[in-house]
Amino acid sequence: MNKYFTLCLLALLISVAGSQSFAQQKNQAFLSLNAGAGFSTGSFKKNSNNGFGGQADARYFVAKRLALGGSIGYFSFKGIPQTGDPEDLDFSYNFIPIMGNISYYFGNERILTGFGTGIGFCRFDTRIQNYEAISTAGFKSCMNPNIHGLIFINKDISISLMTSYMAVFGAQVNLGFLTFMGGITLKI
Numbered sequence: 001m002n003k004y005f006t007l008c009l010l011a012l013l014i015s016v017a018g019s020q021s022f023a024q025q026k027n028q029a030f031l032s033l034n035a036g037a038g039f040s041t042g043s044f045k046k047n048s049n050n051g052f053g054g055q056a057d058a059r060y061f062v063a064k065r066l067a068l069g070g071s072i073g074y075f076s077f078k079g080i081p082q083t084g085d086p087e088d089l090d091f092s093y094n095f096i097p098i099m100g101n102i103s104y105y106f107g108n109e110r111i112l113t114g115f116g117t118g119i120g121f122c123r124f125d126t127r128i129q130n131y132e133a134i135s136t137a138g139f140k141s142c143m144n145p146n147i148h149g150l151i152f153i154n155k156d157i158s159i160s161l162m163t164s165y166m167a168v169f170g171a172q173v174n175l176g177f178l179t180f181m182g183g184i185t186l187k188i
Contacts, residue, residue: 029060029188030067030150032160036181038075041165044175048093051077055162055181057101058188069101071118071144075166075177079126096123097142097166110152118144122168124175140170156187 035054040047053075059067079091103116122142146164153159160183168175 026061026064029058030185031058031188032056032162032183032185034160034162034181034183036162036179038077038166039178039180040077041176041178044093044177046080048077048079051075051093051177053095053179053181054183055097055179059101059103065105067101067103067105067114067116069103071097071099071101073097075179077177091126091128094123094125094127095166095168096125097144098122099142099144101144103148107150112150112152113147114149115145115147117146118142122166124168140168140175142166142168150185158185159183160185 033054033056036052038051038053040050053073055071055073057069057071059069061067073096075095075097077093079093097118097120099118099120101116101118103114105112105114107113120142121139124138124140144164144166146162148160148162148164150158150160160181162179162181162183164179164181166177166179
């Protein structure tokens with residue numbers, strides 16, 4: 001076990017040491033389009049099944065390893081009827097996060113790994129299908145810490161992988177979900 005831990009630590013050190021050959025990204029912009037699964041957490045997990053969604057984000061490198069940007073997404077989760085709810089109750093939770101992002105990257109010319117956070121607003125919507133399409137909506141504060149990676153195919157196109165946690169504040173229940181997404185990133 002210690003041997004595997006030591007090998008992983010050594011690989012991480014080589015990766016960080018190799019980050020001096022980081023691709024010159026300063027003053028460049030990238031657009032990522034990602035789609036994937038969402039997994040409800042906390043008390044939200046009692047009210048919903050797992051869902052799906054996607055996110056588009058643009059990032060501009062203001063320094064060699066630091067990027068600023070913005071994102072917009074859409075995530076949908078099917079609701080679970082609670083005790084006392086009619087059996088034919090069919091509802092869903094929908095989220096549209098709109099956020100500003102900051103990210104820090106390390107890596108080399110082929111693979112970049114980044115971590116960052118998004119802060120902004122999330123339109124939270126509950127739709128009840130069988131009751132004249134009743135809908136409740138509102139904007140809530142949200143935060144989205146994330147880890148993402150770019151695997152460059154060439155200098156203009158890369159494969160994007162991302163995992164994040166979306167926390168929505170100000171609703172009646174604690175709303176949060178994990179996302180695992182993949183997609184494509186284009187240099188713009």
